[in-house]
Each structure stands twice: as C-alpha cells, then as structure tokens.
Amino acid sequence: MELGAIFEHIQRLPKQAQTVLLSGLKLTNAKNTPAGAILVAMHLLTALGVLRQIDQVLDEEHTSLDYLKKEWAAGRKQVPSCGIQIGLLVADLLAYPKRIARIYEVQKLAKEWHTDKLLGIDPDLLNDDRLLNTLSKLGVNPSNMRDTLQGMTVYVSERFKINLSRFYVDGSVLELDGVFAQASKVCPGRGQDSLSQLVTSLVIASGSRLPISFDVLPGGTNDCTTLPKALAAMDRVAPPGPVEWIADRIFPTAKNILFLQNQTQREYRFIAPLKTGVSEKRFRELVDQAWDQEQWTDIHYRSAEEIRKKRERTYQAYETQWTLTDIEKPELPPDQTRRSKGSIIHHEVTVRCVIYRHGYKADQALQNRTKQRVACDAALENLSRKLNKRHLQTLQECELASKRLLKDFPKVKQFVNLTLSENNHKAVSLSWIWDEDAYVRQKRYDGVFAMLTNHTQEDVSANEILCRYRDRNQIEMNFRDFKGMLDLERIFVQIPERIDAYLFIKVLAYFVLAFLRWYAEEQGYGKMTESKIQNQLSEMGMSRISIEPLGIDNWSVVNDNPYTIFLRSSLGLPDPHETINLLNDLTDVELQITLWLQEWEQTQVIDSSASQYDSG
Numbered sequence: 001m002e003l004g005a006i007f008e009h010i011q012r013l014p015k016q017a018q019t020v021l022l023s024g025l026k027l028t029n030a031k032n033t034p035a036g037a038i039l040v041a042m043h044l045l046t047a048l049g050v051l052r053q054i055d056q057v058l059d060e061e062h063t064s065l066d067y068l069k070k071e072w073a074a075g076r077k078q079v080p081s082c083g084i085q086i087g088l089l090v091a092d093l094l095a096y097p098k099r100i101a102r103i104y105e106v107q108k109l110a111k112e113w114h115t116d117k118l119l120g121i122d123p124d125l126l127n128d129d130r131l132l133n134t135l136s137k138l139g140v141n142p143s144n145m146r147d148t149l150q151g152m153t154v155y156v157s158e159r160f161k162i163n164l165s166r167f168y169v170d171g172s173v174l175e176l177d178g179v180f181a182q183a184s185k186v187c188p189g190r191g192q193d194s195l196s197q198l199v200t201s202l203v204i205a206s207g208s209r210l211p212i213s214f215d216v217l218p219g220g221t222n223d224c225t226t227l228p229k230a231l232a233a234m235d236r237v238a239p240p241g242p243v244e245w246i247a248d249r250i251f252p253t254a255k256n257i258l259f260l261q262n263q264t265q266r267e268y269r270f271i272a273p274l275k276t277g278v279s280e281k282r283f284r285e286l287v288d289q290a291w292d293q294e295q296w297t298d299i300h301y302r303s304a305e306e307i308r309k310k311r312e313r314t315y316q317a318y319e320t321q322w323t324l325t326d327i328e329k330p331e332l333p334p335d336q337t338r339r340s341k342g343s344i345i346h347h348e349v350t351v352r353c354v355i356y357r358h359g360y361k362a363d364q365a366l367q368n369r370t371k372q373r374v375a376c377d378a379a380l381e382n383l384s385r386k387l388n389k390r391h392l393q394t395l396q397e398c399e400l401a402s403k404r405l406l407k408d409f410p411k412v413k414q415f416v417n418l419t420l421s422e423n424n425h426k427a428v429s430l431s432w433i434w435d436e437d438a439y440v441r442q443k444r445y446d447g448v449f450a451m452l453t454n455h456t457q458e459d460v461s462a463n464e465i466l467c468r469y470r471d472r473n474q475i476e477m478n479f480r481d482f483k484g485m486l487d488l489e490r491i492f493v494q495i496p497e498r499i500d501a502y503l504f505i506k507v508l509a510y511f512v513l514a515f516l517r518w519y520a521e522e523q524g525y526g527k528m529t530e531s532k533i534q535n536q537l538s539e540m541g542m543s544r545i546s547i548e549p550l551g552i553d554n555w556s557v558v559n560d561n562p563y564t565i566f567l568r569s570s571l572g573l574p575d576p577h578e579t580i581n582l583l584n585d586l587t588d589v590e591l592q593i594t595l596w597l598q599e600w601e602q603t604q605v606i607d608s609s610a611s612q613y614d615s616g
Contacts (some may be wrong), residue, residue, distance in 0.1 A: 032543050034541055037541065053152055057085075058138065095538050106128070199220070200503070269455050274322060289318075300452065301313070375409065382431060387485070418431075
C-alpha cells in the first residue's frame, strides 16, 4: 500500500488519537538491498529458459517461480528445484558486480533478498549443504553442463533469430587462489605461477558472443587437443550447412586439419594464423618469393583504429600454400628402449596460406630498428671506453658485459658482430661491424604475418579472411570479462565436480550478459557492454520504510532505470513494482491501525481510572 493510503487510514481516527499517533509517528529508512536486481535477474533467467533447462537436463521436476509463490502464499514451503537454486547463484553474479558470494553466505543473503515474499523460496531452504549437493549433481557429469548450454543456445537462437554458423575457439589458463588438495584437475601447468592451474576451453558464436561450449581441463593441457570437443559443440547447435571456426595459431596442426577433412556429416571451414616461429626459415623463403616475383597485391582492409585515425590502406597480400607436419610417436612398452622401425607416423597436410604485409607497421618497425641501431652504437662506444678499468679488466668480464649490453637491443643485436681481443699487454679492445646486407634485407619481413585456411580463393578473398579473423578479439573480450567481471579465477570449492559446476555458473551468468548486449543492439536500444549491463541491473534495489509504532513496513523499488524498463517491456518480464506492491498488500494496514487504536484506547481507560483514584 502506498504511504498516502496509509495516512488516509490514519485521518479516519478520532481527532485525539490521530494527534497522538501523528506526533509519535516515525519513518525509519532501512538499508537498500539488491532484492530488486535479484528479482529482475530471476525473471530474465525464466524468460530465457535457463531454470527449466537445468531441471530438464538433471531429470528433475521443475518448480516454477509462480508455483513457489502460490505455495508460499498458501503457507506451504516447497523445496526449490535444482534449476531454481542454480538460478539464484547466477542471479547473485548478475546483481553484485565484482563481489562473488561464497556458498555458505547465500542463506543469509536470501533473507536480505526477501526470497520468501518475492519468490516463494524460504531462505532456510538455501543452506550450504543443499546448494553444494546441487553443484555436485550438476558437475558430476560433464554432459549435464554441455546439454544445459546447448539447450539454452538453441532456445535463444531460434526465438531471437541468432546466427550460429561462425564460431571462435580459444583456451585460457586459470591461475587459481587457494588450496585444492582434492581436485585432481588443479595441477601444475605452464607459466611462471603454475602450481594451481586449470585450462579452460571456450567456444563462442560470432556476433552475439554467446558461449556455446565451456570445458574445464587439467593444468598443462595443450589447447590444440581440445578441437574435437569444440567441433562437436558447434555441430550440436548449428543449423544444417557449412560451419566456420576461427581460432588462435595453436589450433591448426596437421592432425587437426586431417580430422576436419575426415568429417563427413558437415563441412568445416577454418581461419587461423600461422605459427611462424618454429618454421621461420621456410616462412621467410615464401616472403622472399613474394618480393622477388613482385606478387604482393593491395587489399582494402583497414582496422577500426585505422579508420578512426583516417589512415590510408597499407595492407598487401600474397597467396601461397603451407604444409603442416606432425610426428606421432607411440608409447614405448616398459621393456623396450627404442621404437620399432616404421612405428613413428608422419602426418602431412597442405592448406592455403595467405601472407600479409602491413605497410604502416613495417614503417614503424624500420623506424624503431633505426633508433635502436643508433642507440646500440652509442652504447658500444661507451662500453669500449670503460674497458680495462675496474671490473672490466679481463677478456671474460668484457664478454659478459657485451652480452648484457646487447640484450637491451633485441631488434638489432642479430645484425651486429662483436670482436673482443687482447694485445701482448693483456689489454682488451672491442670492435664491431654491422651486417649491412642482413640489416637491409630485414625490411622484407617487417609487418609480415600469415593466415591458414581451407577456404578457396573463389569463396573467400584474402581481404575477407583478414576481416573475419580480426573479429576474433570477441573471444578475447569474453575471457577478459570472465576474469574481471565474474572473477573466474576465484573458486571457493575443492571437490572436482563442484569446481566444474561453480565455473559453469559463471558461464551461465555471462551467457545472459552476452545475450542482453546483443539484444539491446538488435532492438535499437544502443551500444552496450556486458559490464555496463551488469552495473545497470545491479543498480535496481528495494527499499523498506518502517512506520512505527504501527509496525508497518512499506516496500518500494529504487533506482529503476531506462535499461531495465526496456528489458521488461521488450521481453515481457513481470514488473517488479507490481511484485513489490503485492508484498505491501500482505500487510493489513487497517488491522494494524485498529490494533494500535485499541491499545491506545485501553491506555486511555487505564490513565483515566488512575486519575480518578488519585483525585478520590
């Protein structure tokens, strides 16, 4: 009930009672809670089919929010289904930016969220034992999480016409905080801080950035081995027809490309950069061919930054081929020290290779190299003057000093040849000479990189390949948001299946945020980011004003904003204001005022009797 209506009831009281009540009336503002954000988040999860999908995968009867609220209103407490429990954990991530609740905190938080009155869920039913068991049930079988994400993806893509024919694939290392003695997956891996590590594999849809697959792998897992699972995830959600995947340079191996070629149910096309480091000599030979045969062709590609800064087009491309080779060595039996002849298998496959040259970066590289050469000359001159003094009096000391010096000039150290020598008096001298031919030739390789693909030139041009690959930073943004907004590397559980499920909850939260970003742009609301959406959702709270001495609580929604209003109107979500009004209607204001009046009248009678007794 509105405050105005409450005061209308007060004005109907006898004048004396009305005066006494108004003079002692106190309005106490309680602390705002994010109950409004939790309410909207749960409605969103319901509208996107998340809660029902989880229960369907876990083969559990779904308890809808409407059912729970009706049962609570009738005085019956119903245990929420696993989908509802997981949904509340996801809603917490959406409503609390940069603050991840621990499982044992949820029961207490649920009281602040007023889940009983707003959602029909008794907070005492959200104890940590029940929630942890739900996490175990979800995470014990990886197919549970896989099927949940697949079902959500198919549902929203069909309902909102989201394209699912191009995907981005990548992996990331999680350096975890805490002790994970029971978790076999959390183990030493690669990198400097590698004692508690997991590897995650992510597949997202192009454009919408919806995560369609998320796997948690042991620390140290090689990313390239995750491709078969990634392709299976694409196949489960993509409509009939060819599928394109775009990945990092670790993925195009001979074994993976041959695996693609052996797929008969669907045609898979890929785009990925060439890892040139291990085959630099062969790569440079191809670049030399482009120069010697004058085969560089101008293309129209410009990055977003180049367009913004109005730079001229400076990209060129050269079409060629690249042969990938993998060596497969079988495991040695315990009693053998050498593999049998012919047991080592060589896998080879040749694919299209497009070599690109970025003229602007090439010019920058030349300028930086020229500056480093001048600085290196000056540093060598300075070193030569210090020889035979203090700690530079032996040939060995001078050699160490010169090696340390060249480390400061990584762009040019390969082109300078140093000579240290001693004369008859053991005096050390330094001379150097630049390899001018190699130095000048390096210009050929500045700003050069290559892309591998199985698209034909007729189907996809060199320009289009680069355009598609540059959009791959979408998946980098996803990982950045996972680790930033959703604090992916903080895990508060230790049992393996609970770790997987806990990470999956964060994936579900990001699925919702990614969808909302895409949806806002599609509906013409404007450009949004996942972080901005999370902040907009979290702003909505619920405020309580306590009216004493009547014992009446009046609730209201605070910080409602245009974005949440847009979501409610376009997605058909329940209005939280109406839900809050239902909460207020649970209080019988007229009864509370009547009870106060009766108590006041009784006090008046007692006071009157006491006065008569004193006067007698």
